[in-house]
Ligand SMILES: Nc1ncnc2c1ncn2[C@@H]1O[C@H](COP(=O)(O)OP(=O)(O)O)[C@@H](O)[C@H]1O
């Protein structure tokens with residue numbers, strides 16, 4: 001059973017000082033599944049994603065990716081914090097795509113994509129470049145390898161960012177509002193790339209306000225508010241027939 | 256010129272799409288600036304008069320200037336000054352980087368050490384610091400290397416281990432590092448946090464993130480004030496006489512002038528050399544700035560910082576747009 005689970009969050013808590021941001025999040029993502037995480041701003045969606053690849057550490061509860069505890073090692077009944085190098089090792093297998101792209105502006109598109117494979121995975125340059133070309137082609141940017149991010153549109157930048165994350169051959173991809181910073185006419189090209197990725201069997205957690213994408217692509221939808229999961233289930237059912245008042249209120253605003 | 260065809264109310268015909276319709280080209284009489292021109296003329300006349308006067312003024316002893324400007328002793332002293340500048344700057348950069356990183360680290364011990372260093376070295380005059388370095392062999396007659404409270408591995412008389420040139424370099428470098436550390440810290444802080452986050456999420460370690468991602472981007476902020484510091488250092492080397500080291504450009508010129516009784520001419524000689532070296536350093540700074548503006552500072556479509564001509568057609572209104580315009584502004588200020 002557990003070996004089909006890619007992400008297994010069990011009562012995850014996270015505080016920033018006195019501010020309780022996550023108050024017992026439990027959810028599961030099966031291998032090859034797409035989960036859409038929705039909820040009002042400030043509900044802790046980004047924080048939860050950041051916990052999954054240990055950009056933030058969890059304060060209580062258990063968070064497992066592919067059966068392995070994130071950020072800690074369990075020895076006896078005690079948890080030991082991982083060394084930074086060990087945490088870095090775990091992160092290689094988790095790709096992350098940010099709202100503001102966060103491409104490296106001093107590197108061309110292809111340099112952005114080959115950076116981590118060369119530095120982290122110690123891939124040969126020739127091999128990394130060949131793979132990067134493949135990936136840029138896959139996101140529809142085969143001819144933009146030599147461009148600096150500043151010369152690319154937002155949609156193109158975000159597709160480079162997706163290629164950059166894929167270059168590490170992740171088994172899980174996290175998307176934090178990947179289209180929220182885009183002009184409306186550029187949203188489609190990014191969602192298309194994500195859709196193709198989902199169809200190829202990538203396990204994905206997507207924080208988004210694109211309910212159309214959730215309905216069409218996601219296997220499950222989780223609605224979060226105030227650091228707790230309010231409602232979850234099949235996206236078509238939740239969207240068509242929300243059970244909880246807060247879900248209804250939120251959906252009426254975004255739909 | 257005639258590009259706003261669509262904005263005009265419809266008249267008999269549609270303007271050609273490329274804007275080369277029938278709109279008349281404006282042939283206006285150019286605005287004149289009589290006062291501006293007058294002031295310019297007056298300033299030029301005064302400047303010319305001053306220069307002519309300076310060139311012919313006996314007291315400036317141009318004949319002595321001509322005799323000494325390429326004097327072997329002077330050019331050697333200029334080379335010494337350049338060496339003092341370059342060596343102390345190189346050491347200062349390394350030390351400053353270390354201090355800046357320590358100051359930014361979460362480790363309170365590192366933080367305090369860095370803060371204390373800055374407090375001492377920015378809080379006392381460099382002339383006094385150089386004097387102290389000159390007195391090193393008085394304060395510490397021998398230098399020992401080893402672990403505290405154990406027998407030293409090596410012990411050397413201070414005077415043998417370090418000559419006055421090296422002491423001058425150390426003195427200048429340690430003082431400069433304190434200032435550079437703040438410049439570097441500001442540069443590192445100027446890089447968007449998202450950059451570090453993206454690199455970390457890709458599995459890069461902290462040092463990889465610093466060297467490959469954060470520091471190259473901070474260079475754009477670091478280089479212009481560092482250029483200032485280099486030029487300032489070139490002139491601060493004239494204080495090494497406090498060590499006392501006396502083969503730098505200024506001290507050497509002063510010593511020669513004491514023999515020849517022509518101080519003015521020799522100070523002009525020294526000034527000419529300082530100006531020449533400064534000019535060379537400014538050229539170096541220009542190329543360094545260009546190098547680190549890759550991808551950001553030079554996003555003007557007409558300049559083409561890309562290998563791909565197609566990319567130039569795309570309007571790159573990304574989150575970095577503001578950075579680009581800021582970079583451009585900076586360039587125009589210089
Ligand atoms: N690094 C941080 N330090 C302190 N508070 C934080 C930090 N990151 C997020 N928060 C707080 O956590 C709450 C949830 O933020 P976030 O996870 O970004 O929400 P969402 O992504 O759902 O909009 C907010 O109140 C925010 O102020």
Ligand SMILES: [Mg+2]
Nearest residue numbers: 045046047176
């Ligand atoms: Mg968020």
